[in-house]
Amino acid sequence: MFPTPIQKAPPWVRMAYPLLLPIALIVWLLPLIGVAVTSVRPVADLAAGNYFGLPSGFAGVENYTAVFRDSPIGLYILNSFKVTVPTVIGAVALSCLSGFALAVYRFRGGTVLFFLFVAGNFIPFQILMVPVRDLTLSMGLYDTVTGLVLFHVAFQTGFCTLFMRNFIVGLPFALIEAARVEGVSEWRIFRFVVLPLMRPAIAALSVLIFTFVWNDYFWATVLVQGQQAMPVTAGLYSLNGQWVAAWHLVSAGSLVAALPPVAMFFLMQRHFIAGLTLGATKG
Template sequence: MYPRPIPEDARIQRALYLGGVALVVILWLLPLLAVMLTSIRSNEELMAGNYWGWPQKFSLIENYKAVFEQTAMLRFFLNSLLITIPSVIGVLILSTLTGFVLSRYPFRGSNLIFALFVGGNFLPAQIMMIPVRDLMVRLGLYDTVYALIIFHIAFQTGFATLFMRNFIAALPGELFQAARAEGASPFQTLRHVVVPLVRPALAALAILTFTFVWNDYFWAIVLTQSDAVKPVTAGLNNLRGEWTSAWNIVSAATIFVALPPVVMFFMMQKHFVAGLTMGAVKG
């Protein structure tokens, strides 16, 4: 362990250390706390200029209720789920396949293909705006969730392939030699050797992909227009335009949008660091 662990018996030292870190966390999250505070503030108070003081009256319920009742955020929220979940599943499947092949079946040109995946993923996505939009129009998918799902799967597969390839490459080679010695087909190897071992990597990848797709704003505005398919980020920005002076409502909606990735992250945090350790770091 580095830094050297504070000894278990130095209780006071440990408590002080924890307190110090907690203070840093508060400073670190101060801007976010301010937004949370605003989300429970009443409109009158904001109009009166009380932006930072402690709220005299808590309007938590009213504000969040307003978000659900007076805006279409709930629908945008469901749209986001409809877009994000299939995208994450698609990315996990495709990248396990590509990562497996690229790490364990070297062939002439495999490095080039790998380089294309990595390189393509590093491109600023904005430069593909016009061609991608035209493609979706030609496929008749413009302004449907499928347009976003297909694009996100395609784009995230680049990064995910890099991640999975590194992870699978770091698995002990003996396992694969043993599988080959037993005459296992590539499919059997995938099923019985790779899949059971990559779970932590998949967990980490799932969180990252979920976050990227859920938080996407650019493609949401390029590929959709109707409320029936618009995801929550585009909805939030619309809300900012429509409720310009109702900052408490905008804040409440902002917190609402941030919730799923945060919850997902907290739930899977343990797997996340473990998966990342093995996937990104050891590769």
């Protein structure tokens, strides 16, 4: 069911592994390397058709300066933070409460309710485009940051609840029973017993949801048109000219837009890995 550990593989596999791994890594990173090289390539190279060759010069400072000078990318990044941070807080907070209820309490219809949360993850989100757009229009939330936040919170809560419920089920239930015997209220049990144990899961889930929402492009173009609420993923299109595609500026803007989720991952790396691997081993 699982791949054989490299230590137990045949000798020729162990010999080829350190040689093939760097090659596979470079091939996997080729698109990102291409974007990084294009972001420092002079515009004359692109005009001459030099898309994949070595740059004729270094124009990194010029390209990255032009991104901030010729486009409102600072506003777009701020809008992305306005959308992403409240979404992470809202979705994780709701999923902690719903996951706790579904994992700890036994009530009629609880299994059906849990499967409804799970089933929402299997719906292709593209089929929701028209009804969600019409709903935001009828509620006066179209082309607003609030509309994007509410949609992402609603859409991400199903996956977050599945994640949190499964995490809480693996916690020692004896701690909850002991607190109940001592007369502790259910809210205080959640606040002072369960929630501290959920910190690795909260950190891992926060990084995942931050990345999902920050990198969203589909809903950013469906629910937003004006610059006042446009996230950076959709705003990068404004870096292209009317007649010419400025791929050097788009590449530079894409790398700038990718920095916040990358920085968050490295800042939360220890908690992220702990949250994903907790319970993966016995003993």
